[in-house]
Amino acid sequence: MSTPAAIAEKSVLVLIPAFNEGRSAIGVATSVLNLGSAYRPLVIDDGSIDPIDPKDLPRGALFFRCPFNAGIGVATHIAFDHAIARGYDYVVRLDGDGQHPAERVPDVLAPLLRDEADLVAGIRINHGQGSGLRRMAKSYYAGVASMLTGGKAPIDVNTGLFGANLAAIRRLSALDLERFPEPQMFVSACRMGLRVTSIEIAQSPRESGASSLSPLRALAMFYRFHLFVIEWLLESGRSWLAR
Amino acid sequence: MVLLFLWLVRRRLVLIDLSFPWFVALFVLGFAYNNPFIDNYLTKILMVSYPIYAIIFLTLFILLGLITIVLIMLTRDHRRQIELLRALARLELSSQEARSPASAR
Numbered sequence: 566m567s568t569p570a571a572i573a574e575k576s577v578l579v580l581i582p583a584f585n586e587g588r589s590a591i592g593v594a595t596s597v598l599n600l601g602s603a604y605r606p607l608v609i610d611d612g613s614i615d616p617i618d619p620k621d622l623p624r625g626a627l628f629f630r631c632p633f634n635a636g637i638g639v640a641t642h643i644a645f646d647h648a649i650a651r652g653y654d655y656v657v658r659l660d661g662d663g664q665h666p667a668e669r670v671p672d673v674l675a676p677l678l679r680d681e682a683d684l685v686a687g688i689r690i691n692h693g694q695g696s697g698l699r700r701m702a703k704s705y706y707a708g709v710a711s712m713l714t715g716g717k718a719p720i721d722v723n724t725g726l727f728g729a730n731l732a733a734i735r736r737l738s739a740l741d742l743e744r745f746p747e748p749q750m751f752v753s754a755c756r757m758g759l760r761v762t763s764i765e766i767a768q769s770p771r772e773s774g775a776s777s778l779s780p781l782r783a784l785a786m787f788y789r790f791h792l793f794v795i796e797w798l799l800e801s802g803r804s805w806l807a808r
Numbered sequence: 809m810v811l812l813f814l815w816l817v818r819r820r821l822v823l824i825d826l827s828f829p830w831f832v833a834l835f836v837l838g839f840a841y842n843n844p845f846i847d848n849y850l851t852k853i854l855m856v857s858y859p860i861y862a863i864i865f866l867t868l869f870i871l872l873g874l875i876t877i878v879l880i881m882l883t884r885d886h887r888r889q890i891e892l893l894r895a896l897a898r899l900e901l902s903s904q905e906a907r908s909p910a911s912a913r
Contacts, residue, residue, distance in 0.1 A: 643893075647898065647902075
């Protein structure tokens with residue numbers, strides 16, 4: 566795939582977190598390297614039971630293995646830390662299960678390159694199809710996020726595909742990202758005054774592994790998001806009273 | 809209970825520092841159970857009919873307090889663990905970048 570001239574002068578760190586998705590994560594890293602020399606894949610094995618062998622990764626890919634399952638938030642922090650330390654221009658996150666098409670990475674970067682946005686979300690147009698509960702949950706998260714941000718948050722705040730410029734990375738790295746950090750990250754980005762936009766993507770079927778979102782974890786994610794909302798409401802109430 | 813606790817500490821299953829709140833809780837409970845003055849005082853301030861209810865309330869309060877203390881300790885340890893992990897990742901990734909710079913690909 567050809568690399569647009571504007572990208573060729575930039576450096577893009579592509580985070581690929583993987584938990585028991587070794588085979589597909591290696592494929593995603595290869596696809597990222599095929600995009601051009603500006604792209605540097607960073608595969609983070611988040612404490613998989615069957616660990617990824619770094620020798621299986623394509624040459625040029627960075628690799629780190631967490632000795633335990635620390636969560637996607639920690640993997641995101643590791644990528645942000647590295648991007649800041651090495652001065653990467655952009656960070657893009659793709660899931661290691663191959664559900665996010667690597668060939669759409671340049672589209673995610675396009676609004677960042679045009680300086681129209683600081684953070685770009687890849688909203689999944691086919692996510693939750695056929696599952697009433699998933700659709701309901703997605704609408705609920707989107708509704709609450711929209712209410713909190715005055716309609717600035719993307720309509721899919723649970724998407725794992727996003728791209729951010731260095732300014733956004735610096736601001737977002739101050740957050741406390743844990744497991745399933747996406748809704749908190751997008752809402753916080755809007756509240757910080759970062760320019761958030763989105764592009765539509767079609768999510769591919771999972772190549773390997775299973776979703777880490779079990780019913781119990783979904784409940785924990787719901788709980789975490791609402792604690793974040795309560796904290797936000799308290800903070801807003803305090804600043805309103807101070808005025 | 810105290811013997812069980814000592815056994816856990818001796819077997820290195822419980823850290824001495826972490827066991828301190830448990831030791832204090834056992835001491836407070838034991839003292840409260842055997843002191844009629846404290847029982848009567850708690851019965852009065854908690855506005856319950858019998859001293860045994862006051863002791864049950866005190867036990868539940870201490871248990872919840874202990875759980876909260878353990879949660880705080882675990883949270884602190886988890887945060888330190890994550891900080892160490894991030895520092896380790898920074899070192900490891902920097903060394904990989906030095907071995908295989910992006911421009912060399």
